[in-house]
Amino acid sequence: MRRWEHGVEPAEGVRMSLLWLVLALVVAISLVALAATYLRGEVDIVVAKNPIPPFTEIETEDLETDSVAREGFDGSATRPADLAGKLTAVPVAAGERVERSDVLALPDPPGRFRFEIRPDASDALHLEPGEEVRLWLSPTDDAGRSAVICARLLAIPKSDSPEEQSYVVAVEARQARTLVERLGRSRLLLSRPG
Secondary structure, eight states: OOOOTTSOOHHHHHHHHHHHHHHHHHHHHHHHHHHHHHHHTEEEEEEESSOBOTTOBOOGGGEEEEEEEGGGOOSOOOSGGGTTTOEESSOBOTTOBOOGGGEEOOOSSTTEEEEEEOOSEEOOTTOOTTOEEEEEEEESSTTSOOEEEEEEEEEOOOOSOGGGOOEEEEEEHHHHHHHHHHGGGEEEEEEOOO
16 A cells, blocks of 8 residues: 555545544634624523422532523523532522522531621621621511521621621521521621620
């Protein structure tokens, strides 16, 4: 069999050329699709495939992406993997956008969920991250009972105003539901234990 100058058989050279041509075509089609999406002014967001009840661990199979206009994009999650493994804090309907505020963060530390809270009042001055704290939830109406939740203080974000000071706390999974259900309907006080 006759070999070319570089030791490549003619049939093998044709196969390599075709492989490179197919690869270049795939890359070109991908770039055109990406440019078309960008020029249309759209961005992908994450939506629920099926209804997801509250306090359900999200799996990537529960989610899909949908496109929205770029000017309406508010920084929502753009990939199902961004939300996988987290817990829903509220019910999410099929086809509804899954907002970052709709989910509880992964347990951190293990078995606990991270919340950023802004208490109505605090008698816990000079707290340090790592300290155990108490979250006192008293109903704003006379219909409910007060609740006390034990939490670990994880961080104190810098704030210019003491009235706007927030705290990042870790709450055990069994108390996370109580906190989510009552947070909007209760007055919140943060204090040291004891």
